[in-house]
Amino acid sequence: MRKVLVITYYWPPAGGPGVQRWLKFVKYLRDFGIEPVLYIPDNPHYPLLDESFLQEIPSDLIIYRHKITEPYRIASLFSSKKTKRISSGIIQSKNQSLLEKLLLWVRGNLFIPDARKFWVKPSVSFLKEVLDKEKIDTIITTGPPHSVHLIGYYLKQARTLNWIADFRDPWTTIGYHKKLKLTSSSEEKHKKLESDVLNAADKIIVTSKTTKKEFKNITCQPIQVITNGFDNVEETNFKLDSKFTISHIGSLLSGRNPIKLWKVLSELVRSNTDFKNKLCIRFVGVVSNEILATLKDLGLYEFIEIVGYVSHQEALAYQKTSQILLLVEIDSQDTIGIIPGKLFEYMAAKRPILGVGPKNWEVASIVEETKTGHIFDHSNDIALKNVLLKWFEQFQVGKLQIDSNAIEQYSRRELTRKLAEYI
Numbered sequence: 001m002r003k004v005l006v007i008t009y010y011w012p013p014a015g016g017p018g019v020q021r022w023l024k025f026v027k028y029l030r031d032f033g034i035e036p037v038l039y040i041p042d043n044p045h046y047p048l049l050d051e052s053f054l055q056e057i058p059s060d061l062i063i064y065r066h067k068i069t070e071p072y073r074i075a076s077l078f079s080s081k082k083t084k085r086i087s088s089g090i091i092q093s094k095n096q097s098l099l100e101k102l103l104l105w106v107r108g109n110l111f112i113p114d115a116r117k118f119w120v121k122p123s124v125s126f127l128k129e130v131l132d133k134e135k136i137d138t139i140i141t142t143g144p145p146h147s148v149h150l151i152g153y154y155l156k157q158a159r160t161l162n163w164i165a166d167f168r169d170p171w172t173t174i175g176y177h178k179k180l181k182l183t184s185s186s187e188e189k190h191k192k193l194e195s196d197v198l199n200a201a202d203k204i205i206v207t208s209k210t211t212k213k214e215f216k217n218i219t220c221q222p223i224q225v226i227t228n229g230f231d232n233v234e235e236t237n238f239k240l241d242s243k244f245t246i247s248h249i250g251s252l253l254s255g256r257n258p259i260k261l262w263k264v265l266s267e268l269v270r271s272n273t274d275f276k277n278k279l280c281i282r283f284v285g286v287v288s289n290e291i292l293a294t295l296k297d298l299g300l301y302e303f304i305e306i307v308g309y310v311s312h313q314e315a316l317a318y319q320k321t322s323q324i325l326l327l328v329e330i331d332s333q334d335t336i337g338i339i340p341g342k343l344f345e346y347m348a349a350k351r352p353i354l355g356v357g358p359k360n361w362e363v364a365s366i367v368e369e370t371k372t373g374h375i376f377d378h379s380n381d382i383a384l385k386n387v388l389l390k391w392f393e394q395f396q397v398g399k400l401q402i403d404s405n406a407i408e409q410y411s412r413r414e415l416t417r418k419l420a421e422y423i
Helices: 017-032 051-056 080-087 098-109 117-134 147-159 175-179 184-200 209-216 259-270 271-279 287-296 314-323 340-351 362-370 380-396 412-423
Strands: 004-005 033-040 062-068 138-143 162-167 203-205 221-223 244-249 279-284 304-306 324-328 353-357 373-377
Touching: 004 017, 004 117, 004 147, 017 033, 017 051, 017 412, 033 117, 051 314, 062 117, 098 259, 117 147, 138 147, 147 184, 162 184, 203 209, 203 412, 209 221, 244 314, 244 340, 259 271, 259 279, 259 287, 259 353, 259 380, 271 279, 271 380, 279 314, 314 340, 314 412, 340 353, 340 362, 353 362, 353 380, 362 373, 373 380
Parallel strands: 004 033, 004 138, 033 062, 138 162, 162 203, 203 221, 244 279, 244 324, 279 304, 324 353, 353 373
Antiparallel strands: none
């Protein structure tokens, strides 16, 4: 069985979507003739924790660890809340405090490509011995944080290796990159590092066609699109909510505020008594104060249910019991290639997906292909209202359901098969 070294920052007990991609790949790689060996930080500063992921790690998986020095630990002495938010890529555009502005400037200009840069050199020295010991000639780096790719870059310079760089998100074109208060020289450093990595890696993996198109302007190296996906779980009889629940699972931050959707719902509760009596807007995860204020202004606050952050298993249960699953993305050209990992779990839940995002959002073609719901841009209120009314009518007679098509291609096992063939 061929051994492959996977270098990742996020690993259980880290929570959130970043950890799931390689946790699931590792779970299935052996089925396709590949033995994964993991390299992770020994003492990471994870912004979210989910202990339930620990149960999914193969018991006999070989894992190497090495100490990491992270400046977020020092910054958290000044403001743990702001530091935690910035370290997880959550950057608010409005009402930034002087401290937050300073932290962003430091993060963007002194820690290039990111605050985990101090893990790079020690890891390269440590992993040279690991590669010899395990007789490994193929490595995979996954980012963000993109400093992880620099470990692959320097190992590639020192050894004859097959190096695959996996980009769960873009590098210099991701939305928060513009908010880092970068100087022109810092911006150039980011772009140079991005180019160095993309041209030194033997193969590249991305999660969207849009990112592949962007990277093709930088490198001629092979690029494969392997999206995120869903894990097949044992079927359980979940009882659907008695309310007309529209549930958002995960963080819903100010930049994603779907104002048109809230306005449509406000109109419906004013004009339709049945709709008013049955509506429930549920947030499972973090929701910004700005969005809550918008809902209050539009007379929707009484219909809100705030669950807060829950384990991944609990989140899956909420997906299966909700009437409608809400997916929202920022209204920007920069986000058309962002495909949230929750999309695929929504598909597996087999509940109608209601998406609101930018025009030409790549998610729309996936949802249309799989017949798993409807996607609208942030200005399309008439069509949105018509779909909601149609779904509500079906809900009232107990017939709100979808007849999905070809979703198995997005199962974690099938995606791992695709990955193994690419390796």
